[in-house]
Amino acid sequence: MDLRELRTIIGRLRVEGGDVADIEAKTAADGFPKTVISTLSAFANTPGGGLLIFGVDERSGFTATGVYDVALCKSALATVARQNLIPPITFEVQDFEFEGARVVVAQVHEIPSSAKPCRVRSTGKAYLRAYDGDYELSQIEEQAFLASRDTPRFDQATISGATRDDLDPELLISYIVSSRAGSTSLARLSDDDILFRTGVTAGPDRTPTVAGLLALGVYPQQFMPNAIIQASVTTGKAGTAGIRALDVQRFDGPIPLMLEQALNWVQRNSQTRIRQSAQGHTHDEREYPPEAVRELLSNALVHRDLGPYALTQAITLRLEPGQLILTNPGGLWGVTVDNLGRTGVTSSRNAWLLRICQNVRFGPERRVVEALASGIPTILTSLQAAQMPPPHFHDQAIRFTARLVNSALPEKKGKSKKSRSVNAALLMEALERKAATMNQLMAETGLSERQIQYALKPLRADGLVRVHGGRGSHTVYRLAGSDDET
Secondary structure, three states: OOOHHHHHHHHHHHOOOOOOOOHHHHHHOOOOOOOOHHHHHHHHHHHOOEEEEEEEEEEHHOEEEEEOHHHHHHHHHHHHHHHHHHHOOOOOEEEEEEEEEEEEEEOOOOOOOHHOOEOOOOOOOOEEEEEEEEEOOOHHHHHHHHHOOOOHHHHHHHHOOOOHHEOOOHHHHHHHHHHHHOOOHHHHHOHHHHHHHHOOOEEOOOOHHHHHHHEOOHHHHHHOOOOOOEEEOOOOOOOOOOEEEEEEEEOOHHHHHHHHHHHHHHHHHHEEEEEEEEOOOEEEEEEEOHHHHHHHHHHHHOOOOOOOOOHHHHHEEEOOOOOOOOEEEOOOOOOOOHHHOOOOOOOOOHHHHHHHHHHOOOOOEEEEEOOOOOHHHHHHHHHHOOOOOOOEEEEOEEEEEEEEEOOOOOOOOOOOOOOHHHHHHHHHHHHOOOEEEEHHHHHHHOOHHHHHHHHHHHHHHOEEEEEEOOOOOOOOEEEEEOOOOO
């Protein structure tokens, strides 16, 4: 890390107005903060770890207040990391002169899954990060960490009391036909053998598996009541005053039916806008691209955690003003947020369920899973075509959240309606809230200075964005015609 990166990070905290999931600021002007130990445990348990900044005061808007002593602060941090946590954790530490004060920055590393959860030695408690700070793991959440030490095989388990009659005849016929068409080896087998060899059934009695029931069951919730999608439309963002839930729905049945119901519900509860193409043709466009929503829902249904602790929880789908939020039990398995969707990177928590769903039809033409490792690229492509920013992914190890922000570039009267980049849409969204400097734009959008400068050129050329002040750090960017334009 260099000083410029630190400025961007603290700028992000100032924009957010508080700590975020992967960054924690601590005041340390009067001594080493006592609350550090829970944060170290939380970061060690969090995918990707986290960043600790000593000498910055959140209560005063993240102003630099400095640390009591740089060397002593580093030494105290090393002692806590080595002696007060089980297992000991590792970190990289630096110090900077920032806005007239000395600050210490520590990048805390995530510990291996085989060692999680990291606990505080004196209490035995383990912590995890949320957007509002550290929280103690519940017993169920600790079970999730312990189970993640080994390769998950919960989808391969048989369901006590289930029989072949609990599998849907129509779904079975379609599945068997599709399986035979896609494999010369399976084409030679009987129907029962296909179900057995592909993991729909298992054991000497050919009992339906968790994967088989979820994908092809008449009513899987008879055995797994919370293997559902719980959906709601809300009038405000979570955590705000006056929030009210509307059109609360529960989607159950086998995966293809839940997928169809949830997708139709999103389309019914989202808006449609008129879009004009570069050729001058107008067409209706959904608030959230159906392809992106379909892939997100499919991923949640197929990759959710199926352990006994996680099956107490449903997938949640929320439509809030300006955003769609989808959360499923269980974090990423075998991949990280950074390499999601990259070519050649594929991993699955539920290998049998994933394979089965490649031959399960969703509607007359589509499969639940079209092709391995194709979902994230499809999401990114459809969002870019709709001039929307990429999805926000947040992996908390025991749950995974995907968020779509409806910030497509608004049409401006009398201005060009030509297609613009996702980066331009991000800048317009940021500037609609308030005027900003380059550093503030970098912090709020996550874009580099080069990306912002490139995206600003056409916006300035069309008169949508104006520049105030001289060159350098005092330059301020504003939307043309905004209330704060001078």
